[in-house]
Amino acid sequence: MDSICHYRNSEPAASGDGPLRGLRVALQPNFSVAGWPAEAGSKALAQFTALEDATIVRRLRRAGAVLWGSTRMSEFGFGLRGSQAGGALLERAADVELVLDLMGESRAAASRAGVCGFKPSYGLVSRCGLVDLIPSMECCGLLSRSLAQIREILKVVAGPDEGDFSLPDEKAPDFSSQAIDPSRIRIGVLREAREALSAGAQASLQASVDELARAGFSMVEVSLPEHGLFPVVHRIAGSVEASSCAGRYDSVRYGARAPGGKNWNGMYIRTRGAAFGALLKSYLIQGAFFQFDRYGAFEDACRIRARLVAGMERLAAEADFLLLPAVDGAAPEAPATLAETYAQFAPTLFANVTGQPALFLPARPGAPGAGFQLAGPRRSDPRLIALGEHVLKGRKGGGQ
Amino acid sequence: MEFEAVIGLEIHVELNGTTKMFCDCPNRPGDEPNANTCPICLWFPGAMPRFSQEALEKAVLLCLGLGAEIQPRSVFDQKVYYYPDLPKGYQLSQAHLPLSRGGGIEITDGSGQRKKLRIHHIHMEEDVAKLMHEMEGRTPISLIDFNRAGSPLVEIVTEPDFRAPEEAMEFLKALRTQVRYVGSSECSMENGTMRVDANISVRPQGTSQMNTKVEVKNMNSIRHVGDAIAYEIRRQCAAVQAGEAVVLHTRLWDPDQKATVPMRAKFEGPCVPDPAVPVIELSREWIEAMRARLPEMPSVRADRFVREHGLTAEEAAFLNADPEVAGYFESVVREGIAPRTAMHWVTTQLMPALRERQLELGGSPIAPARFAVLLRMLSRDEINANAAREVLAHMFDSAESPEVIVGARGFQQVSDPGALDSLISQVCEAHPAAVADVRAGQGKAMGFLIGQVMQASGGKANPKKIRELLAQKFGAKA
């Protein structure tokens, strides 16, 4: 268990009464739990202990959930290198895991563990108390074997928070279970996403298309010619935000400080050089490069991002939901470089760029590949989860 | 070759909101170091900014008071810079979409002409922490006080409309008055609630080119701003005449040397949007509701003083330099005192008396109604001006009414012809030469005799009455 666990709660039973009573939740050490280490997988935050509960954590506690502990994570949650996300589910130590999703980490971890993974709409769940890296892209992802559990958790944690002013004031949508009538639902398959896949991955995706078609959904092909720009937009805008954001992790008030600096400037340079791992460092340096030397490219990325958001919104006229691949088997398993990391998350990062909800479902037993993603328009979360539940129920029923 | 200077100002004004801009900590930078801090203003991991409505209102009132156009949509960015007073690595500031655009202040320039100095825009930002450099034995150490970190600021960026140091000084004085009027800040350069940077370049007189500018910082009074700009204009003119190029850089004003010296610039980067701070969208109705909260601005009020109270433009401007003084003046006038008397006595007697005693108008024992009683006795000739000055001095030390003070201390003016006649006879006997001069029609000698009679009365005689009686006596015109 130590290989999975970063921090183990010694008093897990001390929780209140409520709709989540007894539900065991594992999270990552970039979610603040008062008194727990919140090092976010980085030496830059070594020995930093959270002062207050994150809003999500407070709401979970109040609803009676049991905080099991935190799992090992990648540095600041960027990619899955060094992460044990999903491990607490596999060990049956927890019922639900919270995993920050910056470019698809929660969905990729779900795929690795063979469970469901859900990234909510941006702005649906408070980020207050989350150690951030890419504030405009990241959001709290949820892993569980049961979509009903994910729904129950969202009932409790979603909605406005006076600690997070970036959330809209509108009430969270209703997460009660709802019926799905496949004959009235069109699911679009994004041509460009499919064409970008290796042959093996295309075959897995086709199996998913067939499954949904057999379940009675109308399957349509849709197209977003600019789809190929998602990774470059994420990489430029994300790295610039990360570079600015990580400026505060200076190891002056917490974190490991490197000795030998002759003055404050030398102290910062040495410390930051020693504090960040190689992958994150290259990401931050890339962000600094765009910030200071190619600011125009950053502005272009922001403009293209707005166009991509509009493009995906337009697709909603042709299809109620989208079916997308989740992983490309050809991408490296444990990427060491930025290029490899972006290749691994190429199928998932679109939802972080647009802020729309995305759901990973494991493949039908016996079907090729690990599983697929379903995505919906922003704030269609309850319907998207209902769609997932409908698909999973169809399998249990042994239908086709 | 004749040169002219092109000057623009960047003015940081610390708003006097009760809390900081993005958290609930008290906005009291002067408290015990690091007393007013929390995870948000210490910029701890996981903390998110919570924008203060009060800071927004104070900033909007300030903009409206300067005639600026509030933008329906304004946005905070992370302004990246790298310095130990900003451990977060970025400052939340409105770099691209500021709170307001336009506006300005009218001043009187060196040739006596009215001139409008335009404001380009005003944006909000959070203040940074304060560094204190000390010695621990022989080791220099730097301490960081976060009390000021996150305090609400606005930055007022002007157009390069200024041509002379005096214009900058006039502008700053008027700005200070207007901002104090709306109540958004104390605007004191001495206390650091107003900080001014000046951008200065020179060019041949009459041309319209914009040459490389130099930024000058570190002036801590309006006087220093004038001195620093004047020095920098001389320095740049000399450099250009010597054929040297002016390079873009920042200089610090050294008040001891009375010179600007080059400084190493802070490492400043570009701006990154921050989704954690909500976009500020202001409806027309809300902006108009704020405008309705605006007090009458000094220039408007000064015009009214000229119109309604018959003051000169200079007198009206003088009274309106301080909203409290202007308000006090009006209260006294409302008590039925002639405006000219009120203006004269407030500015030449009451204000110097307050300064002497280091009192503020608001906290002084001389409430407008009480002061009006004194002035009413004066205008009814119950006391003369000498006595009124003395009664005023007593009013600071006792809570008694001016009438009681006058009665108890015998300040009443002597207007009784019988009593005055005997004094006049004494004085005329003692000064026959002056009497002869008066008979010969010399006005000066008349004044001398009046003075002598006043003195003989112990300052209590009514000078008007003396003049009347003397005129009768010598058959001259009163």
Ligand SMILES: [Zn+2]
């Ligand atoms: Zn605070």
